[in-house]
Amino acid sequence: MAIELKMPALSPTMEEGTLAKWLVKEGDAVKAGDLLAEIETDKATMEFEAVDEGTIAGILVAEGTDGVKVGTVIAMIAEEGEDASSASAPKAAAKEDAPKPAEAPKVEAKSADAPAPASAPAPAPAASGDRVKASPLARRIAAEKGIDLGALAGSGPNGRIVKADLDGAKAGEAPAKAAAPAVEAPVAAAAAAPAPAKVWWDESIPHEVEKLSNIRKTIARRLTESKQTVPHIYLTVDIRLDALLKLRADLNKALESRGVKLSVNDLLIKALGVALEATPKCNVTFTGDNLVSYRRADVSVAVSTPTGLITPIIRDAANASPSSISTQMKELAGRAKEGKLKPEEYQGGTASLSNMGMFGIKQFEAVINPPQGMIMAIGAGEKRPYVIDDALAIATVMSATGSFDHRAIDGADGAELMKVFKELVEAPLGMIA
Template sequence: PAPAAASPAPVAAAAQDFGIPHEVVKLSGMRKTIARRLTESKQQVPHIYLTVDIQLDKLLKLRGELNAGLASRNVKLSVNDMLIKALGVALIEVPECNVQFAGDQMLQFKRADISVAVSIPGGLITPIIADAGGKGVAAISTAMKDLATRAKEGKLKPEEYQGGTASLSNMGMFGIKQFEAVINPPQAMIMAIGAGEKRPFVVDDSLQIATVMSATGSFDHRAIDGADGARLMQLFKQLVENPIGMLA
């Protein structure tokens, strides 16, 4: 039989101003690329979302102790630096989630390269922390500060933001409690981090006030089963709640 004709590309809806005063803002190349890639992601990638609540008190305490020891080296760890480390370690321990779907095959990566969402004028860019699971948190912090600075200055090299095996997006600084991020193709997962906040929380079988954040993993369900995604979220929670374990 003759091959089916290719479906025509969808036509963007015409703008309708309804007589409301406005100005026309021409889309930048970056915004066009973001619009295209995220549309493709939501249309072509079946997302599954898994959320856990994570107690942060031990991580915040350890961060304070590490920063006191690192002050002489002019290194100041952020919570995000430690979450990048935790995700890197979790992906190595649960390799079923450190993958890429590729039609009739799948790539399973031996190293966790974490793309970290950084907001810049006109859009978003995702510089990469290579081998996040194998790097120390001080090295992650130093690399992240350098990458974020150069990202905002438009000075990143293509290889510093193209690639990665998974992504992390943190909107906690805006007070966002919880959100579901869109997967950044061809990656198969992204971790969305909400704000750490004081909440009533059961600790040692008693109701206490603890610092808690919500984290939501978005997984490409073609490549990652729900049970494997759940194992990754479980381990990520364990590493953040008992952070000494991810520094070993």
């Protein structure tokens, strides 16, 4: 059955937007995560990704169309094995209901005896009758600056005014227009020339442009997918670290002859593994139609590298010894920074841990790493006033925040995991016994 691709809501308040540009064409094969289009709202232009795989059977809303309501069918995707022509059957009817972009002025064909024009006419203001064609963002900027949109020429699709057309304009006037260069070829041929690439930054500021690495592209795609498709719920607890720090010191003294030195992070990885096995409702993956429950806790650990963030995995963290976790992490982190990890060493995992305490960050909310169901964000351990045995004292305390996929994990289940994690860190002998 054909899949309807609908205009997405890119913010909680979005009701409609402009389909600024299609990044695919009819007949293209797409898979989850592929970029399909650029959608413009009154605040920003954002890329829209595919969540299903198949073939683009029909594009129902042309690029440059303003006022496309959220939920409008903008394209059809044929699933594997489906006839693309039959999948695009609703195309004509859908196009009748979709907003239509204003037609571009037609260029009448000249007879062979007619002389070629000496020059192309200057762009006309982007108006159609009493209506000015402009993007929502351009309208907002014009209103703030008091710029008359009717006096501007648009460089966007079908003559639509975009943000770049307002650069340099002052209240009550339009930016100066350069005279159109002489054109010896017919006007229709000139109109077919590709438009210059859109620049998304201020070129007047000294800058450098660096091509994104494949890792950075993957990070951008996956985190965008996570924030757009996964409803996050955040739960935070304060945890006393004094017992864990004492245990770490004792273990390091015993392990000194073996050349092993445990970090606090090594013990927190262990604690998260044990907590996940103790609360199996949080050790899950949501797939849309099914919920996958794991019988083993494989903890992905965020590691910063010169090319971006990567998450090597400690397999079966609940049953691994702290010394084994420490040895594995040093070896995996070293190869991660050299770009030598194997795919199976960073792909997968059932949950993640991200520690920014070494940077002095007190608390933060991490983005879930799909398809995992949760991630634990660790803040810095610091001396704080703390009530111990009904008396105010000074203790070493850290804040830990769990981000949970609310489609799969209820708040009460997430709270149970946070409770178990806190108890294990505050009484750490229980997790290594």
